[in-house]
Amino acid sequence: MQIYLNGLEKQIPDSLDMAGLIEMLELTDQRIAVEVNEELVPRTTFSGHLLNDQDRIEIIHAVGGG
Template sequence: MQIILNGAATEVADALTMAELIEQLKLGGRRLAVEVNAELVPRSRFSEHRLAPQDQVEIIHAVGGG
C-alpha cells in the first residue's frame, strides 16, 4: 500500500504498524514525534497503530542540545 511519509509517496506492506515502520526506517530507540493524518501517535501506541492506504505520516527526530 502507499502512504505519504514526510511528504513523499512511499510503498509499505499492508496493515503495517507504526512500530514496524520505525524499525524498517532504522529509527528504533531514537526520540521521535510521530503524527498520522495530523494527529499525534503516542509511543505507547506504536505497536498497535496500523497504517492505512494514503495515511499522511510525519516523523520528527527530537534533537537535544544545550
C-alpha cells in the first residue's frame, strides 16, 4: 500500500502497524514523535495502530540540548 511519510510517497506492506513501520525504518531505539493524519499516536499504541492506504505520517526526531 502507499503512504506519505514526511511528505514523500512510500510503498509499505499491507496490514503493517506503526510498530512494524518504525522497525522497518530502523527507528526502534530512537526518541521520536509520530503523527498520522494530523493525530498524535502515542508510543504505547504503536503495535495496535494499523496503517491504511494513503495515510499521511510525520515522524519527528526528538533532539535534546541546552
